[in-house]
Amino acid sequence: MSRHFRTQSQPHLRLIIVLSLLLVGGLTCTTFYAVSTPRASIELLPTGTAQAAQAVQAAPAAVQSAKLGPETRVVPENRKQAAREPTLVPDYTLPTITNGLVPVLTKIPTQQKVVFLTIDDGATQLPQDLALLQANGIKASLFLAKTFIAGNPEYFSPFVAAGSRVEDHTISHDLKFLAGSYAQQKAEICGMADYALEHYGRRPVFFRPPGGPYSAVTRKAAADCGMKAIIDWEAKANAGGMDYQQGNALRPGEIVLMHFRPEFANDLQAFVTAQKAAGLKVVLLEDYLQVH
Ligand SMILES: [Zn+2]
Structure with missing residues (x-):
């Protein structure tokens, strides 16, 4: 991806950001779309959420509040990391107290x-x-x-x-x-x-x-x-x-x-x-x- 979404250098930029988490085959894929005018181009940013989050943070506050509706959620990198890890299901259960004695x-x-x-x-x-x-x-x-x-x-x-x-x-x-x-x-x-x-x-x-x-x-x-x-x-x-x-x-x-x-x-x-x-x-x- 050679082009990057930089709102600071494009003050008239209007954007709609949709962040969606897709679970496909056990893998989490994040797509981050930025729709901008007047060029009305659609750019698919890299899946790295950190970069996506940086792009959102770089947007002026007014733009963020106006365009980041309740359907738009930015998942912090640490939560993304957690989401990628398979859930650990313990394969051992603590024995119960038997004859009044703890295990x-x-x-x-x-x-x-x-x-x-x-x-x-x-x-x-x-x-x-x-x-x-x-x-x-x-x-x-x-x-x-x-x-x-x-x-x-x-x-x-x-x-x-x-x-x-x-x-x-x-x-x-x-x-x-x-x-x-x-x-x-x-x-x-x-x-x-x-x-x-x-x-x-x-x-x-x-x-x-x-x-x-x-x-x-x-x-x-x-x-x-x-x-x-x-x-x-x-x-x-x-x-x-x-x-x-x-x-x-x-x-x-x-x-x-x-x-x-x-x-x-x-x-x-x-x-x-x-x-x-x-x-x-x-x-x-x-x-x-x-x-x-
Ligand atoms: Zn001790």
Whole structure:
């Protein structure tokens, strides 16, 4: 396409813009027509919506308001991108609570090209951490403990607003948690669930014990606090590198552990590098398991 639609250089231009989305054979095709007078030529702009949007933005405001009727919609590039991707239909369903015990997941048994990021504790709250996640298009499950975040729980509110979820990692993060009685474990789990609900408007559905170990007592206490699963991991982003319990690369369905630590940026970069090398898409665990 050698000719471009430039309203700034043609002040008398009248235009009618019709943007239509055609789904043909599973592919989304966008056609953008510009009808102009006095030449009354019809130009088919490139299908790149960014260029189409630029052309619309370049039009004087009066022209836009006069000619962009309700039938005309400009789809932002990010929505176009989403529309091109096939809808992901998870092939795994979270097991139900059985005999009063929540299921335990360390990895999602799927061959779909997905990976899940979990970020724990909340002790180090750096100003750029959320921006780093967003720059990589990542939403994560945040297993927070009250003892680490009580001084500044508001730090995590923008994470939640951006789509990440706060999950349950106990009140006190006592590494002797597992030795506690049912009542003690339940108090730790339910207490953090209440705290998260109070500060972030949603009650957690997943629990991660401090350090990871659990017992049947833990599974029962978690269930009795309303948890749907204990979520552990088989891979870590740690000290600027990746640690794998199995193999030397991320696998489909991998649940990755990270922490809010001073080395957040390096850990996230290690994760993103491994995720891209493995050809996996980062999906929010709660979305994939369809829990809310
Ligand atoms: Zn922890």
